[in-house]
Amino acid sequence: MKHLKIYSFFLFSLFVVSSCGKKYLEERMVSNIGDGYLSTRAGFEDALKAAYSSFRSFYATERGMSLTVFGTDTYTRGSDGSWKFVNDYTAQLDARTGIINEVWSDFYRAINTANAVIGRADQIPNIDQATKERRVAEAKFIRAHHYFILLQLFGGVHLSLEEVRSVTNKASRASIKQVYDAITKDLESAIPKLEPDVKKTDWGRATKPAAEHLLARVYLTKATSEAKAPDDYAKALQYAKSVINNYAFKLLPDYAKVFEQGAGEINDEVIWSVQYTSDPITNSTGNNAHVFFLMEYDVQPGMQRDVANGRPFKRFMPTTFGLSLWDRSIDSRYEKNFKMTFFCNRPGTYTIEGRSVTLNAGDTAIHLPSRELTREEILKRPYLVITPSRYTEKLYPTLTKFLDPLRPDRTTFEGSRDFLAFRLAETYLIASEAAMYVGNMAEAANFVNAVRRRAAYPGKEKAMEVTPSQIDIDFLLDERERELMGEQLRWFDLVRTGKLLERVRKHNPQAAPGIKDFHVRRPIPQTQIDLTDGGAASFPQNPGY
Template sequence: MKKLSKTYQIKSWISSGALALTLSLTFSCQDLLQEDVISQIGNDYLNTPKGLEDGVNAAYMSMRAWYGTERGHSLTEFGTDIYTNGADGSWKFMNTYTTDFDTQNGLVREVWDEFYRGINTCNAVIDRSVNVTGINEATLKQRIAEVKFIRAHHYFLLVQLFGSVDLQLSETLIPTKEVSRAPVSEVYSSIIADLEEAIPDLEALKSSNQYGRVTRPAAQHLLAKVYMTKATSEAAASDDYAKAEPLLKSVINDYGYTLLPDFAQVFQFGNERNDEVIWAIQYTRDPLTNQQGNPANNPALNNGNNSHLYFLMEYDTQPGMRRDTQNGRPFKRFRMTSYAINTVFEDRVNDSRYKASIKDTYYSNNLGTNNGTFNTSFDLSKPTVTFELGDTAIYIPGYEMSQEERAKRPYQVLVPSRYDERLFPALSKHLDPGRADLTQEQGGRDFPAMRLGETYLLLAEVQLKLGKLDEATASVNVIRRRAAFSGKADEMEITPAQMTMDFLMEERARELIGEQFRWLDLKRWGVLVERVKLYNPQGAPNIKDYHVLRPIPQNQIDRTQGGASAFPQNPGY
């Protein structure tokens, strides 16, 4: 099966009207054998069949600015009810909502810039397609549908993050400073139009023969989520939820997707392409073809899928342990809140998702120079620990084990009262033991942007909003039965009386933790401020109502003709 993966540098003078900047675009192609880098391409290249294909693949690459990146995770995990900050990193203010979270925020600027680059690439492909000859008509329609999906995807994230944004639907041929913020309703209308036009021309397959291309079910999944989000926005219409329901049912029933029998398999290393993945963002092991965006503008865009860095505790300074590729390089950015650990994942007898998602055991990989005997670091129930290679070195039970019981264990036991910003239960979903060495930041795992587990939860949410309580309960129970430990499926089922929005909020956290949804979910439900105040002690003192939008990057306002009067900043920033 062919894969969209190889990267080409094509220097083009295509400018985004929202940026008023000249760009260099990076193009991918589906040929796994071709390694050549193309440069100095003329303006007419996009008018050729090969140029159009490379332009489409360049648009796909703009997805890497969001998925599997520090900026994408920071904008979706930080400052929520289930994640707070660890010890390290420069972006803690995005969790604490202090005044440092301002219009100069680099992560926000990068997302804005890279998405508008991607949008203008989509616009160029669409506008130039009328000039392209020598390409099969069905293929041409499919490629146009793909870039309409990408354009809709980018605007959907932009409108959720920033509210009204500049709406550019045609190629910007020369730099311009004349931009403005379109109404939210107009942005949603454009998103929906793009997706409705794309769906008939996309492949009606579970997975494209060229893995990584958008297919019809991916567009249906996205359009359903657009309607659900629009339903709680200022652009809401009375039939938004009703329009979402058949789209989600089609994804579930019409293409052959199936939930994997064991939840732990979903994020198992080496199993990234599986029957549950609707659409994934591709990464590679080749630094040339693993970029998140245009590294000529920002070297930080060259780190591949580096999700593996951010959710890990400082295990590598503990007795019997050293850093390795299996356990990961611990950047200690994101740690779960007490609410996430103790309430969301309270049931660990019937529900396998805590065990499958959270790393609870570390095995000794470093005997040091003293025959494997060490003074303990955090578990003071014993003065020393002694390990052979492969012995348990750290165990995290997830509950407050007594000192007497811990003293009987020949390893360190990390209990909740000892959790801090360096030591905490680590998310294991994104670990990448395929990295070249223990220091490598670049990751090469594909990032699943859409999977069937979420589709069922979206359907349950829609059905709950439509008053179809029994159907919503049945949809959630599909997910819960799959999540059960062997023999515990019956205990995992809920009744209609238990099917509430509060329950669904926690169920989405159990299923989707760390998958770049939570901040957007809380905003869609209208409970972001409320739940941060309840469950995130670091964010609670400072979060305000205006934090449901992110700041417009100041450089965007500065380069707009008329400045803030023509392109006003969001309130509060």
């Protein structure tokens, strides 16, 4: 296995980890650790590895998915789940929302652990200078990433860049510019010290291209914020082009291969991923993304739940607009993103469309055609046909890129596949958007066409290309979703481009009645306000909540 496998470590106790093996980060569980341990070489290394565990709190979890996939133009609520109000933007979306509190607290714990690694580095014995600088750079990458997510969710947040060793109730909200300054400073100082490639050593650690990709995304987002600077787009383009041109990354010829589980998770397109594992002892709650996007296939004629088709939680349903994004005659990504046919795994005789149909193992049991069919056409098919007009909150196209057929059984929730957080296709799309805004439309077209040509059906590559005159922010937003659907970027993309309100109101009927102007920010957790000396006067809530 290859995974960076970790538990949590914070300040003086909880769990810590240690290194073992040559190809990945391993772990051991140790409890009741005192403060002095963090100042040892082993504790220093363990604390950093534990800081990585906080990525698992956000990526491929219900909290992270609900805050980034739900309530957008392309995904709305399915029939089940406790967080439908996040999609609907009702009054329940408030300062007491559990998933918001969890991201806040988990990220701040990790930030303080990263602060400890950075602050104590010079006192750690028996560590060479290059290794020490590299570990500090990794901690800065983690800290910058977490502040960037918090900034996008909440706006200005408490900025802590030194380790807190005792309980304090002093906190305040830094300005958006101050937080951006801290993020960019961390990443720009980390980049020269990070390794360019760790595939054969410690896969899962932050690398130089991972930090450059993140910094390109940061500058692209900063460019539309109140902290914007005239050179933000130029810097986003600079860092994106560095990732594209200066390393061995390349787009895989087949879009579907990017998401192959197992060996495919370390491929030439993956810049950095959040590590999960098949070891149930060390996987914590695991990668949960495999359950959220599935329709209720398992109670339909000829079907029962199995490992390959997944455990259908029916949380996220694609909107009509979301399903309309692809030109399915030339773009293979619809076919490779969605499951259109289910094959019988529960043989028997069933009543379908008022007639008796016998299904044998392996027969087509369910088909979701991309167009409407006449009643006569439907009756010619000896299986359940679900046309677009028949979609419900339980029956809709299933996004397949997160399925986990390597789970040990059909009920296992703790998935083992990595979450591909940064991949080269997004780098190209960042570069295209940045090039557009600096006025180089030909370069913008070249970058987006590289992604589109890869997505084309064989022989359709030329038809997939677009001209510079076709490119604007709406086209690029659509293209990002054609490529990156479900990958925890959409809410952020719509907010940073000023399109959240417009597009949700136009394309998400469940969310449209509830969304208000202030919903471009999430509410500050009430516990943070209540525990701060001075309360709301010292730590004000976001407007509207």
